[in-house]
Amino acid sequence: MVSASIILPTYNERENISVLIPQLSKILKDNNIEYEIIVVDDNSPDRTWAKAQELSRDYPVRVFVRKKERGLSSAIIYGARRARYENIVVMDADLQHPPVYVPDIIRRLEKECELVVASRYMEGGGVSGWSMFRLFESKVALWIGKILLPPLRKTSDPMSGFFGVKKKYLLNPRIKPRGFKLLVEVLVKNPGIKICDVPYVFRSRLKGESKLGIRTILDYIIQVIEGALYYIKQKLK
Ligand SMILES: Nc1nc2c(ncn2[C@@H]2O[C@H](COP(=O)(O)OP(=O)(O)OP(=O)(O)O)[C@@H](O)[C@H]2O)c(=O)[nH]1
Ligand SMILES: [Mg+2]
Numbered sequence: 001m002v003s004a005s006i007i008l009p010t011y012n013e014r015e016n017i018s019v020l021i022p023q024l025s026k027i028l029k030d031n032n033i034e035y036e037i038i039v040v041d042d043n044s045p046d047r048t049w050a051k052a053q054e055l056s057r058d059y060p061v062r063v064f065v066r067k068k069e070r071g072l073s074s075a076i077i078y079g080a081r082r083a084r085y086e087n088i089v090v091m092d093a094d095l096q097h098p099p100v101y102v103p104d105i106i107r108r109l110e111k112e113c114e115l116v117v118a119s120r121y122m123e124g125g126g127v128s129g130w131s132m133f134r135l136f137e138s139k140v141a142l143w144i145g146k147i148l149l150p151p152l153r154k155t156s157d158p159m160s161g162f163f164g165v166k167k168k169y170l171l172n173p174r175i176k177p178r179g180f181k182l183l184v185e186v187l188v189k190n191p192g193i194k195i196c197d198v199p200y201v202f203r204s205r206l207k208g209e210s211k212l213g214i215r216t217i218l219d220y221i222i223q224v225i226e227g228a229l230y231y232i233k234q235k236l237k
Contacts, residue, residue, distance in 0.1 A: 003034035004106045004164070005083035006091065009075035010039055013093040014046045015207040017055065024099040025059045031103040036084055037061045039093075040075040048093075072161075072211075073177035073185070080170045089164045090182070095206040097162040104198060105164040113196035115186065116164040119157035120202050129204030141220060148228045151187045156197050158187055159220075169193055176226070179219025180212070188227040191234070 006024065010017060021037060028035045041049040043065055052063040066078065076090050087109045091097040101118055108116045119125050121142070127135060142159060145152045152158035159181050174189040175182075186193070 001032065001034045002087070002106060002110050003085040004028075004087040004089055004109070005079075005085045005167075006035060006037045006089045006102065007076055007079040007083070008037060008039050008091065008093045009072050009079070010041045010044060010048045010052070010093045011070075011211055012044045012046045012048060012208055014044070014048045014051045016094045016205075017048060017052055019206060020093055020095055020099065021052075021055045021059055021061060024102065027099050027103060033103060033106055034085075035060065038079040038083060039063045040079040041065050042070045042075060043067050071177065072180050073182040076182050077170065077175070077177045080167060083167060086167050087164060088167050088170055090170075091162050094208060096203050098200065098203055101162075101198065101200045108196050108198065109164040109166065112194075113164075114166045114169060114194040115155075115190075115196070117155045117157055117160050117183065117195060117197050118162035118164075118200040119155065119160060119197045120200065122156040122197055122199050124199030125157070125201060126199075127202040130202075141217075145184065145220075145224050148224050149184070149188065149231060151191065151227075151231065152184065154187065154195050158184055162200065178223055178226075180216050181220055181223060184220075184223055184227060188230060 039052040049063055049065045052061055055061050080088055087106055089102055089105055105116045120127050145158055160183055163183055169186060169190045172189050175185045
């Protein structure tokens, strides 16, 4: 049987996980996939973790609460270390990453690819509910990344937060979990990884607030510069 661990990093997503976890569970069950859902919550003030624990009575959910650390990428790595299965799917908890795409990501991971990127920027993919400014911002970040960092050219959406990956690549000790864009690190630190892109349409956040901010942009810039230096160093070896 095909199996996967789904990692949901959460910070104040109480209402969203109440919708996402039942939906995701039904889809995985209907597709005959053996699975666990790992919620990594950074002690959310809205008590997302308590809601997740409640849901774990009815669904295969494991909840981890981090009290001292904060951060999206480090939360994902924390979850991956505890995952039971080799196939890992990383997705946001706010329903921007629709769960219908998850079975296909897992099947591709099982059959032919080591990294499956759910992409907004390929035929069949897209974004809904974004302002022109947000789209522009995302495209600029994409261009900067692709110009400075050749490994990012291997996928149409290197800044996607929605992807499937074999666990060993996520647990590569070279990966530095800074900021929001863990996929950038996965691409830079695993040069030979076999990549497939699958299209998806990014939806509007169901409830709650975005945690994106100026800090996220700064982290991304640092990440790209560090990545580029690492890449050059490897090339000169
Ligand atoms: N554990 C943990 N999860 C986080 C943290 N920051 C964000 N998240 C989660 O990571 C996912 C992505 O964060 P979002 O705020 O939705 O970021 P985004 O999707 O780029 O921004 P929006 O489009 O505005 O939603 C969500 O499930 C958040 O709850 C954090 O510091 N710790
Ligand atoms: Mg979001």
